């Protein structure tokens with residue numbers, strides 16, 4: 001099969017388009033013919049500095065397509081089904097082998113392009129807001145990097161859950177503008193405004209009850225300082241690639257909490273399996289929207305990664321084999 005591979009970590013142009021052996025089907029797994037790859041923030045970070053688990057490495061968490069092979073112990077999928085999948089690597093390819101547990105049927109009416117985006121992106125946003133953030137109707141949500149894949153999902157989920165305000169941050173006014181239709185009530189351009197000051201101004205000094213922070217570093221410190229009394233931060237990523245440490249003592253005075261969130265650690269649990277199934281249904285019904293910014297052919301994976309790193313994308317960028 002053809003795949004986008006790399007032999008060493010580095011900038012987008014380490015990605016090459018090459019022939020590699022077809023993946024093997026595990027007895028508890030399936031193989032799909034990939035129709036759409038959703039490039040995750042974690043894919044660009046892994047290309048930049050993550051471990052190479054295969055050689056050459058085929059990076060990538062999320063892809064959707066048609067089942068072409070089913071392992072001998074698998075009972076919940078059959079050849080011909082359309083599924084969306086997630087796994088530790090291997091999405092940037094024409095064929096992908098994954099565990100049958102991390103493959104979900106694509107309901108009628110939902111395209112494989114939309115479905116490819118859902119499991120990790122929406123599942124993570126949901127866990128950040130509700131499982132770990134304990135967001136309730138009437139509370140204020142702050143979504144850092146609102147134009148990111150996780151951000152676009154979190155804005156919608158918080159708005160649908162009845163948050164009194166859904167505040168989002170982004171690096172430009174143009175990016176924020178596109179988030180209004182998703183349920184963002186207040187946007188903060190962090191290039192021109194101080195996020196903590198703005199959150200306190202907008203909330204009349206109360207602060208945010210729940211913050212979803214996928215950026216880390218100095219942004220994470222700002223998330224803590226933006227919290228209301230008893231507010232909760234879900235720290236879910238390092239998109240900013242900034243290792244600045246935070247001051248934990250800033251949590252104490254306001255009885256504030258920070259939780260680390262890693263969906264992958266619980267993706268095989270019944271709780272997360274049901275959560276992702278429900279999120280797929282909600283997108284299929286039109287209650288939640290998948291925002292696809294742009295598509296590239298798989299052969300142009302390097303250009304697609306470079307486009308994402310230019311910070312132009314709002315929502316997801318897809319690769320099409």
Ligand SMILES: NC(=O)c1ccc[n+]([C@@H]2O[C@H](COP(=O)([O-])OP(=O)(O)OC[C@H]3O[C@@H](n4cnc5c(N)ncnc54)[C@H](OP(=O)(O)O)[C@@H]3O)[C@@H](O)[C@H]2O)c1
Pocket residue numbers: 039040041042043045120121124145146147148149150151169170171172175214215236237238239240241261262263264308309311313315
């Ligand atoms: N723990 C988990 O289970 C889990 C699951 C999914 C994702 N994640 C993590 O969450 C993070 C975001 O993922 P995603 O898929 O939402 O990412 P994404 O769609 O690629 O978006 C990342 C966003 O971060 C912002 N950003 C801030 N500083 C940046 C920098 N120095 N370089 C690049 N972007 C920067 C950019 O928006 P602005 O330009 O508007 O600032 C960008 O749109 C990643 O670190 C990913 O690994 C974790």
